[in-house]
Amino acid sequence: MKKKIILLILAMFILSCSAAYAKDVTAIQKGPATAKKGENITLTYTIHNNGNSDIYNVSVADQNFYKFLGTIKAGQSKSFTNRAYIPTDREVKEDFGPDATVSNPFYIGGVAVSYQNANGKTFGINSNSLSIPLVSTSTNKTSDETIQVNITEINNTSANPSSQSIIQQIMDLINSIIMYVQNMFVPNSS
Incomplete structure (x- = not known):
């Protein structure tokens, strides 16, 4: 019985240390304040x-891209950009049916970041997600004047790592624990 308790306490200590290691790395995704349907936007990712x-072996991925960043030294950051396309309502209707529309705000989920420490242990975190308000350009029927209309306003504080929600922190911790446990039981394929 004492052995089980000691092993449980040791496991909790190891897991808390690995979670603390994962907490030292942050991933931030930034996009434009507003965008239009049918345009490409530039997203910036900073680890x-x-x-x-x-x-070591830092990589960033989502459903549309994979980027290998290599090593990031202590106290440093690496950034890169990627383009994303916001479809038009017509394009969405073609793919999903006559009632489908582009959501406003346009939602872009977070990216997954994986990396290893000097001992080869793998960790993972997720960046913030984005909600980008879409604006529309309407043409007045009586003139050629173009009018900008702000359809919605959303205060996107999720791009700021200090405003990261407790739920996101819990999810990051769970993700780190899962990766740690996987590394304990699954042999390294290298």
């Missing part, structure tokens, strides 16, 4: 290593 140790 910060706020820890005291270098991180």
